[in-house]
Amino acid sequence: MFKHCTFVYQFCRKLKIVNQTATTIKTDKWFLVILSGLQVAAFFIPWVSWNGMNITGADMPLGNFFSISEKNFLLASPFPQFDFALGLLWLIPVLATIVLFLSLAGKRVSLVAAVAGIITLALITIYILVTNELIDQLGVSGKLKIGIYLAILSGAGIIIAGSKGWFKKIVLLIIGPLIAWGSFTAIYSHFENEEFSDTAHAKADYTISADGLIKEFLANDSAANAKYREKIISVEGNISAVEMPNDSTVNVKFVDTATGSYAIFPFVNEPAKEAKTLKEGQAVSIKGSCSGGVYSQILGTEFITFKRCVLNKK
Amino acid sequence: MKKTFLLSFLALTTFAVFAQKKTTTSATVLFDATTSLDKAPKAENKTVIAAVDTKTGAVQFEVNVKNFAFANPTMQGHFNGANWMNSDTYPSFTFSGMIVNLANVNFEKNGTYTAQVEGGLTIRGKEQKLKVPATVIVQDGTITANSDFTIALADFGISGNPIDAGKVAKEPKVSVSAQFK
Numbered sequence: 001m002f003k004h005c006t007f008v009y010q011f012c013r014k015l016k017i018v019n020q021t022a023t024t025i026k027t028d029k030w031f032l033v034i035l036s037g038l039q040v041a042a043f044f045i046p047w048v049s050w051n052g053m054n055i056t057g058a059d060m061p062l063g064n065f066f067s068i069s070e071k072n073f074l075l076a077s078p079f080p081q082f083d084f085a086l087g088l089l090w091l092i093p094v095l096a097t098i099v100l101f102l103s104l105a106g107k108r109v110s111l112v113a114a115v116a117g118i119i120t121l122a123l124i125t126i127y128i129l130v131t132n133e134l135i136d137q138l139g140v141s142g143k144l145k146i147g148i149y150l151a152i153l154s155g156a157g158i159i160i161a162g163s164k165g166w167f168k169k170i171v172l173l174i175i176g177p178l179i180a181w182g183s184f185t186a187i188y189s190h191f192e193n194e195e196f197s198d199t200a201h202a203k204a205d206y207t208i209s210a211d212g213l214i215k216e217f218l219a220n221d222s223a224a225n226a227k228y229r230e231k232i233i234s235v236e237g238n239i240s241a242v243e244m245p246n247d248s249t250v251n252v253k254f255v256d257t258a259t260g261s262y263a264i265f266p267f268v269n270e271p272a273k274e275a276k277t278l279k280e281g282q283a284v285s286i287k288g289s290c291s292g293g294v295y296s297q298i299l300g301t302e303f304i305t306f307k308r309c310v311l312n313k314k
Numbered sequence: 315m316k317k318t319f320l321l322s323f324l325a326l327t328t329f330a331v332f333a334q335k336k337t338t339t340s341a342t343v344l345f346d347a348t349t350s351l352d353k354a355p356k357a358e359n360k361t362v363i364a365a366v367d368t369k370t371g372a373v374q375f376e377v378n379v380k381n382f383a384f385a386n387p388t389m390q391g392h393f394n395g396a397n398w399m400n401s402d403t404y405p406s407f408t409f410s411g412m413i414v415n416l417a418n419v420n421f422e423k424n425g426t427y428t429a430q431v432e433g434g435l436t437i438r439g440k441e442q443k444l445k446v447p448a449t450v451i452v453q454d455g456t457i458t459a460n461s462d463f464t465i466a467l468a469d470f471g472i473s474g475n476p477i478d479a480g481k482v483a484k485e486p487k488v489s490v491s492a493q494f495k
Contacts, residue, residue, distance in 0.1 A: 266360035291381035
């Protein structure tokens with residue numbers, strides 16, 4: 001990063017000199033033309049490499065960035081539901097192209113150049129932070145490639161050449177990386193410390209009788225698994241058995257007497273205290289996250305398991 | 315009369331043979347792959363099926379992989395994902411083995427015994443031979459068995475950068491507990 005700063009600093013110094021000459025406008029115009037052209041080109045050549053896999057700037061809006069990190073390093077997109085918004089990053093080459101043509105036409109480009117530069121520098125920051133994360137936390141062999149150096153040069157360059165006043169230039173230069181760094185840090189911290197929400201407050205995806213649930217799994221195991229697995233389900237029925245394998249766990253079972261197949265609901269910690277009072281034959285309503293049904297080779301029956309269970313309040 | 319006696323004898327014998335096999339649907343398996351870098355890869359499964367035959371010493375376990383409950387949703391997703399346990403394709407862990415020093419364990423008499431259990435552990439469709447010690451406590455007809463051991467993830471074809479980088483233990487600790495009544 002020190003190399004980048006030195007280069008940008010020298011670049012700025014050079015601009016300061018030409019700004020003081022009579023050829024300022026002409027020089028800035030050609031700087032903008034060259035830098036915006038460079039920005040378009042840099043977007044499509046590798047910015048980083050992870051274990052030898054080259055990732056270009058365009059791989060982010062193409063969706064390849066997070067699909068590669070997830071497939072190879074278990075680092076998925078933090079908000080996959082918003083992946084469509086990554087398409088907005090095509091603004092980088094689009095805006096750079098607009099800057100190029102407006103500059104050639106001698107038009108003002110300060111706003112367009114500033115937006116293109118800010119987005120570019122923000123995206124560069126994300127690439128560097130994610131690559132550092134992969135290197136530090138997962139031992140990936142990560143490297144910055146020529147594309148990211150060219151993107152830094154062009155992104156910073158069009159901000160400097162396209163705007164006036166050093167205070168404004170500095171603000172525009174740091175705002176993108178600052179927002180990107182802040183967002184990345186907040187999101188990373190959120191996912192690292194996230195825990196499952198309390199099932200008691202979760203809305204049930206399905207409500208079904210214990211008998212009906214077991215019969216659905218017996219009728220078509222694959223279809224039932226596809227429907228219920230990792231869903232919050234409320235199950236009602238009369239308890240067949242209460243098992244207490246240890247002081248902090250209570251397992252409640254509903255058994256299909258005809259086949260021996262069963263659904264089992266473990267209560268742990270706080271919910272276990274309440275579940276300890278349950279009795280065989282008692283009618284209850286339980287909410288939990290369904291882990292699906294598996295055929296037991298030992299028992300010769302289907303067993304449907306749940307986790308994070310709570311008793312539904314009446 | 316002779317026939318009735320023979321049938322009764324057969325029925326009693328059959329019952330006696332079945333009675334030697336004790337099962338539970340509430341055994342527990344704790345999987346702990348935490349390291350100094352990451353405390354998230356740790357989960358417990360409270361609905362494990364286990365069986366022990368007190369006559370022959372046969373021991374079996376069966377686990378629904380998706381019922382390992384993690385505190386962290388992302389880690390639970392990783393655990394079940396294609397690079398780790400691939401639980402969509404391989405929904406169960408199984409263990410099938412024998413108590414090899416059965417003569418040292420008296421299931422009829424109260425006491426604490428150390429059993430050596432040897433058998434095959436199957437994870438992700440790969441079976442590995444395992445020999446682990448287990449503590450068996452017999453108390454008024456209730457048998458409680460506990461065993462702590464480690465497994466090498468590489469033996470089951472589980473590898474990758476998170477393991478190489480020390481985010482996930484190469485040899486997670488596994489604690490098994492089962493109570494048979």
